[in-house]
Amino acid sequence: MENKDLNSPGYEIPDDMQGVVSITTMDRIYNWGRRSSVWPLMFGLACCAIEMICTAASRYDFSRFGMEVMRPSPRQADMMLVSGTVTKKMAPTIVRLYNQMPEPKYVVAMGACASGGGPFKEGYNVVSGVDKLIPVDVYVPGCPPTPQALINGLIKLQELIDTQSIKQVRWYQKGELAAVPIPILGPDLIYQRDIPAIHDAGKEA
Amino acid sequence: MATPIEAPTLDFSSRFPEGVVADERKGFEGYIVDADKLIEFATALRDEFGYDYLSSVTGVDYVAEEMLEVVYHAYKTIGGAGLVYKVQVARDKAEVPSLYDVFPGADFQEREAWDLMGIKFTGHPDLRRILLWEGFDGHPLRKDWQEAYYEADVKPFKSRWPEGNFYRSEEKVDYKANVKYPGNFDPEKWVPEGEDALYGSLAKYEDTDTSGLKTDHITVNLGPQHPSTHGVFRIAATLDGETIMNMKPVMGYLHRNHEKIGERNTYLQNMPFTDRLDYLSSMSNNFGYALAVEKLMNIEVPERAEYIRVLMAELTRVQNHLFAIGMFLNDLGAFFTPSLYAIEERELVLDIFEMVSGSRMMCNYFRFGGLARDLPEGALTMIRGLAFERLPRKVDEMDRFLSDNEILRSRTVGQGYLSAEDAIRYSAAGPMLRASGVPYDIRRADPYSIYDRFDFNVAVRQNGDIFDRYIIRLDEIRESLRIIQQAVEQIPEGPIQTGKPQYQVRVPAGESYGRVEGPKGELGFYVVSDGKANPYRYHVRAPSFINLTAFGPMCQGLKIADVVAVLGSIDIVLGETDR
Ligand code: SF4
Numbered sequence: 123m124e125n126k127d128l129n130s131p132g133y134e135i136p137d138d139m140q141g142v143v144s145i146t147t148m149d150r151i152y153n154w155g156r157r158s159s160v161w162p163l164m165f166g167l168a169c170c171a172i173e174m175i176c177t178a179a180s181r182y183d184f185s186r187f188g189m190e191v192m193r194p195s196p197r198q199a200d201m202m203l204v205s206g207t208v209t210k211k212m213a214p215t216i217v218r219l220y221n222q223m224p225e226p227k228y229v230v231a232m233g234a235c236a237s238g239g240g241p242f243k244e245g246y247n248v249v250s251g252v253d254k255l256i257p258v259d260v261y262v263p264g265c266p267p268t269p270q271a272l273i274n275g276l277i278k279l280q281e282l283i284d285t286q287s288i289k290q291v292r293w294y295q296k297g298e299l300a301a302v303p304i305p306i307l308g309p310d311l312i313y314q315r316d317i318p319a320i321h322d323a324g325k326e327a
Numbered sequence: 328m329a330t331p332i333e334a335p336t337l338d339f340s341s342r343f344p345e346g347v348v349a350d351e352r353k354g355f356e357g358y359i360v361d362a363d364k365l366i367e368f369a370t371a372l373r374d375e376f377g378y379d380y381l382s383s384v385t386g387v388d389y390v391a392e393e394m395l396e397v398v399y400h401a402y403k404t405i406g407g408a409g410l411v412y413k414v415q416v417a418r419d420k421a422e423v424p425s426l427y428d429v430f431p432g433a434d435f436q437e438r439e440a441w442d443l444m445g446i447k448f449t450g451h452p453d454l455r456r457i458l459l460w461e462g463f464d465g466h467p468l469r470k471d472w473q474e475a476y477y478e479a480d481v482k483p484f485k486s487r488w489p490e491g492n493f494y495r496s497e498e499k500v501d502y503k504a505n506v507k508y509p510g511n512f513d514p515e516k517w518v519p520e521g522e523d524a525l526y527g528s529l530a531k532y533e534d535t536d537t538s539g540l541k542t543d544h545i546t547v548n549l550g551p552q553h554p555s556t557h558g559v560f561r562i563a564a565t566l567d568g569e570t571i572m573n574m575k576p577v578m579g580y581l582h583r584n585h586e587k588i589g590e591r592n593t594y595l596q597n598m599p600f601t602d603r604l605d606y607l608s609s610m611s612n613n614f615g616y617a618l619a620v621e622k623l624m625n626i627e628v629p630e631r632a633e634y635i636r637v638l639m640a641e642l643t644r645v646q647n648h649l650f651a652i653g654m655f656l657n658d659l660g661a662f663f664t665p666s667l668y669a670i671e672e673r674e675l676v677l678d679i680f681e682m683v684s685g686s687r688m689m690c691n692y693f694r695f696g697g698l699a700r701d702l703p704e705g706a707l708t709m710i711r712g713l714a715f716e717r718l719p720r721k722v723d724e725m726d727r728f729l730s731d732n733e734i735l736r737s738r739t740v741g742q743g744y745l746s747a748e749d750a751i752r753y754s755a756a757g758p759m760l761r762a763s764g765v766p767y768d769i770r771r772a773d774p775y776s777i778y779d780r781f782d783f784n785v786a787v788r789q790n791g792d793i794f795d796r797y798i799i800r801l802d803e804i805r806e807s808l809r810i811i812q813q814a815v816e817q818i819p820e821g822p823i824q825t826g827k828p829q830y831q832v833r834v835p836a837g838e839s840y841g842r843v844e845g846p847k848g849e850l851g852f853y854v855v856s857d858g859k860a861n862p863y864r865y866h867v868r869a870p871s872f873i874n875l876t877a878f879g880p881m882c883q884g885l886k887i888a889d890v891v892a893v894l895g896s897i898d899i900v901l902g903e904t905d906r
Contacts, residue, residue, distance in 0.1 A: 168558070168581055168603075171558065172606055172650075179667055179670040180667045180668075181670075196552075207581060207583050209579075211580050212559055215552060239505075242603075243496065244476045244591075245583050245587065247582045247583065249504075249505065306514075307460045309463060309508055309509055309517075310475070311504075313504065316506075319502065321514055324512045
């Protein structure tokens with residue numbers, strides 16, 4: 123990290139101490155640490171996953187941004203890169219994976235499908251975007267997004283991390299963070315929040 | 328040119344005086360078999376007439392005629408044209424005898440037809456849903472089944488055309504989501520069917536151990552999120568210690584309703600969707616679909632376009648196999664280093680795809696009767712450089728580094744055996760079939776396009792183990808490079824499209840089955856047209872899906888760690904498996 127990013131403005135540092143002493147904030151150090159080692163969950167859903175692999179591989183190599191440590195276990199991952207079509211059959215699993223990730227955690231929706239259903243949106247087994255299930259931080263458009271676009275999205279995520287403050291992020295507030303309710307596979311996908319409404323509709327019918 | 332399948336001049340009237348009649352609808356071919364004669368007919372085809380390979384099983388819902396039809400495509404593994412036969416049953420009493428005992432390769436396909444069409448196959452030992460989940464409401468590929476976002480039967484939808492209005496589908500449905508429930512459904516009383524059917528089907532095993540040691544059998548799940556399942560694939564297995572006693576693949580986690588959407592799209596609109604089937608080899612998918620529709624339309628493809636098609640299809644095979652080998656080594660534990668080498672070469676092929684089609688992966692390059700555009704300047708030079716110089720060298724390099732590696736050999740040689748007979752019985756296709764010693768390659772056995780002009784060998788290996796399924800991919804890359812080398816030399820100048828490019832093609836009523844030798848195996852498209860702007864039925868015979876039929880039997884008795892190696896050697900892509 124360069125001095126200009128590290129030092130808080132407004133504090134004079136004598137010339138002979140430059141590069142040795144810094145005056146900065148907790149947030150900055152903390153964010154710098156996190157933004158430089160975002161560990162993605164190794165988890166590919168569809169076509170976009172192939173571009174994700176290419177982004178991680180020889181030519182594009184996103185380890186240049188501190189993201190190379192793909193973790194197969196959600197318990198060790200910081201970021202879920204939803205790379206592809208979210209289907210109803212997969213939906214409970216995705217939510218479960220998200221719930222298993224420790225905070226701080228981020229979600230990047232890669233591609234048209236993860237962002238909003240994409241070309242398959244009308245399909246009977248397709249969820250119209252992963253944000254119907256879990257909160258998303260960055261959307262990357264494209265079908266599939268090129269590796270450059272994905273890297274751009276990941277840099278956007280780093281920029282987002284830079285703006286956060288330990289005092290405000292939701293995972294450092296008092297109390298437990300509620301887990302996202304897991305949808306149920308019924309005659310169709312059942313979101314738990316809809317259960318009362320579906321129940322009433324069924325009665326009327 | 329799409330080679331038309333010659334109508335087989337078989338005379339079944341003496342062998343089957345009743346119960347088998349020729350299909351005489353205009354544009355249709357083959358035979359219509361009575362349901363109660365089906366097993367006898369299929370057995371006779373296999374044993375007496377030489378049609379030993381059951382390629383595809385699917386259903387068609389003729390809702391106006393109140394009838395469901397099951398369509399079978401059979402071939403001979405010694406090559407030649409195929410034979411189509413059909414069974415017609417009433418819609419409300421859709422029961423057909425299962426061909427499981429004659430052709431175990433029908434296993435998953437019949438389950439799919441049950442799942443999506445509601446055709447019951449009597450005698451099938453494990454007729455569960457395969458792509459959707461147990462408890463799902465209805466059979467979505469029936470013509471009268473409508474999804475939550477249903478707008479109209481066919482595209483283009485009135486709402487958007489020609490004014491171009493749009494809205495988000497979520498705004499128009501209940502619960503603001505792509506869901507719908509049966510009228511009197513009460514979620515509070517709903518008991519999910521869960522996985523009981525699956526676990527129940529993993530048959531219980533008696534202990535055969537006589538040493539007096541009592542061991543328990545446990546059931547484990549691998550996936551759907553697991554690094555070595557190549558996507559969202561799941562395996563449920565019963566283990567005795569580390570040994571697999573029984574194993575069932577579970578799929579459908581990427582079921583994107585390709586066929587339902589495809590029957591709503593116009594013919595051309597389906598082209599980009601085929602890209603997303605086997606997303607590693609979009610050009611091959613385009614090829615198969617274009618062949619099927621061209622056969623229906625009965626149009627020719629100009630010479631130059633044929634050459635470009637072959638070039639692209641073979642480049643696709645090269646990059647698919649590179650990726651497959653890289654990922655296979657990953658599965659064996661050589662984590663990512665071989666992949667990095669393989670992907671580096673693959674990127675060079677993708678550069679060519681991007682150059683000719685505008686996209687690295689989703690090429691959408693073929694059109695009915697030709698191609699979307701000609702090769703740009705410099706493309707041939709690049710292909711030449713790759714095919715003559717770089718790739719042969721790099722493939723040899725990979726071969727040298729990997730094939731004699733001791734770990735690779737000890738984990739793969741003799742493991743995951745599939746005999747030639749079993750490969751045929753299970754309808755395995757592509758490298759998997761040929762690695763078991765069956766020299767069946769559609770480019771030779773039933774040539775399409777201009778493959779009869781090139782000099783190449785059909786790669787065959789005899790041992791049917793994991794190692795052969797790995798090494799055969801290197802062989803195939805070399806043969807593909809040979810084809811590319813010849814094609815680059817011979818390619819003529821000329822037009823790349825027959826007639827004017829059209830958005831809306833006219834397709835006469837009838838059926839056709841277009842198949843190509845894709846990188847993963849036989850990729851077939853079964854299209855039924857009723858003369859309108861959209862296919863009436865659109866089915867994909869997906870090699871990734873059908874190759875998995877043999878996966879369970881192949882793994883029996885292996886250690887759990889080897890399952891991953893076997894799966895890697897089959898080389899599946901989930902987009903195609905689940906469609
Ligand atoms: S956005 Fe496109 S490329 Fe990505 S998963 Fe969806 S269909 Fe595939």
